[in-house]
Amino acid sequence: MNKLKIGLVQQACTEHREANIAKSIEGIRACAAQGAELVVLQELHTGIYFCQAEDTSKFDMAEPIPGASTAVFSNIAQELGVVLVASLFEKRAPGIYHNTAVVFERDGSMVGKYRKMHIPDDPAYYEKFYFTPGDLGFQPMQTSVGKLGVLVCWDQWYPEGARLMALAGAEMLIYPTAIGWESTDPQAEKDRQFGAWQISQRGHAVANGLPVIAVNRTGYEPDWTGVTGGIQFWGQSFVAGPQGELLYQAPIDREDFAVVEIDKQRTEDVRRIWPFFRDRRIDAYSDLVKRYID
Numbered sequence: 396m397n398k399l400k401i402g403l404v405q406q407a408c409t410e411h412r413e414a415n416i417a418k419s420i421e422g423i424r425a426c427a428a429q430g431a432e433l434v435v436l437q438e439l440h441t442g443i444y445f446c447q448a449e450d451t452s453k454f455d456m457a458e459p460i461p462g463a464s465t466a467v468f469s470n471i472a473q474e475l476g477v478v479l480v481a482s483l484f485e486k487r488a489p490g491i492y493h494n495t496a497v498v499f500e501r502d503g504s505m506v507g508k509y510r511k512m513h514i515p516d517d518p519a520y521y522e523k524f525y526f527t528p529g530d531l532g533f534q535p536m537q538t539s540v541g542k543l544g545v546l547v548c549w550d551q552w553y554p555e556g557a558r559l560m561a562l563a564g565a566e567m568l569i570y571p572t573a574i575g576w577e578s579t580d581p582q583a584e585k586d587r588q589f590g591a592w593q594i595s596q597r598g599h600a601v602a603n604g605l606p607v608i609a610v611n612r613t614g615y616e617p618d619w620t621g622v623t624g625g626i627q628f629w630g631q632s633f634v635a636g637p638q639g640e641l642l643y644q645a646p647i648d649r650e651d652f653a654v655v656e657i658d659k660q661r662t663e664d665v666r667r668i669w670p671f672f673r674d675r676r677i678d679a680y681s682d683l684v685k686r687y688i689d
Contacts, residue, residue, distance in 0.1 A: 396540070396659075397660040398656055398658055399659060400431045400433070400654050400656050401432075401656075402426025402427065402429070402431030402434035402435065402652070402653070403435055403654075404426065404434060404440075405437060405610060405611060405612065405613055405652075406440060406612060406613065407628075408439075408440060408442060408612060408616070412441055412456075416464070416467060419441070419468075419481075420471055426654050427477050430654060433477065433478045433480070433540045435479075436481050436482055436610065437482065437571050437610045439484060439573055440482055440612070442456050442484070447519045447616070447619075448521065448618060448619065450619075454486075454492060458483065458485070459486050460483060460497060465499075468499060472502075476501045478498070479498070479499040480496060480498050480571065481496065481497045481499070482494075482496050482571040483495050485510070492525055493511065493527055494514075494526045495508050495510050495511070496509045496569075498536045498543060500539060501539055506537070506538055509534075511528075511547040512528060512529040512533070512546070513550050514526050515549045518577070519626055532559075533560050535565040535566075543566070543567060544560030544563075544565025544567060544568045544605075545571075546560065546568065546570055548571065551570045551596050554598070554602065558603060567606040567607070567608060567659075568605055568607045568608070569607075569610075570609040570610070572610060572612070573612050575626040576626065577623060578624030578625060593609075593631070600635040600639045601637075601638060601639040601669075602671060603671075604637045604665045604669060604671065604672075606636055606662070608633075609634075610632045611629065611630055611631060611645075613628050613645075613647070629647055630646055630648065630651070631644055631645055631646070632644070632645040632651065632653075634655045634657065637666075
């Protein structure tokens with residue numbers, strides 16, 4: 396099965412959890428109706444992006460895995476016969492919370508989960524307050540549509556995570572994402588930020604000879620504390636092929652349920668002409684495990 400249809404669900408979210416879940420399900424259904432065999436949802440799609448400020452009450456949004464949301468998304472995966480990548484705020488234990496992607500098989504079974512490894516701490520992205528760094532490593536998940544290298548948002552800036560997933564046999568890299576612009580940034584800065592975000596991930600596609608699927612949220616979400624002007628999420632979910640070529644890019648400012656076909660055979664074809672894995676100098680990379688080389 397070399398050709399694979401992938402559904403991307405780019406949505407706007409509000410504080411109304413059930414409405415957000417209903418919208419995610421609407422997107423999954425729309426993608427399945429267009430023939431999608433794999434559907435990817437954006438980061439933390441059941442609620443607002445609550446990391447704009449540090450607020451202990453937001454921990455109430457977390458839930459166990461398995462739990463209520465995994466039951467909902469398991470059922471829809473089984474009903475539609477699709478492999479599904481969801482993204483949830485996981486309550487593991489009192490005081491231990493994770494930003495966790497969950498993968499469901501066509502029969503609704505939970506294939507596995509990935510806990511976000513790289514956790515940012517920047518203005519309007521105070522994730523270190525909420526999330527314990529992941530401890531499951533960079534392990535692809537085997538599904539009926541292939542071996543999925545699932546990472547989450549801030550992970551997409553790190554070539555190490557992408558490389559380790561690829562070295563472990565991932566057939567594609569998948570990044571549920573929530574990223575956008577602060578309202579006071581000038582347009583030139585906004586353009587630079589988006590360009591850096593996309594080209595970094597297209598670089599992962601090139602360096603590893605793999606398709607990359609990035610699914611971002613869209614819409615404006617205010618900072619409920621009033622400290623900042625809130626975030627305008629920049630949407631533009633995209634799929635890149637194994638030479639970094641753009642196969643699809645969603646709009647900036649509206650929700651989008653799209654299906655994109657990839658050809659997994661191209662990984663083999665591209666790696667034959669660009670054999671980066673063959674030429675890696677694994678004998679010379681030991682310093683990569685250091686924080687900095689003085």
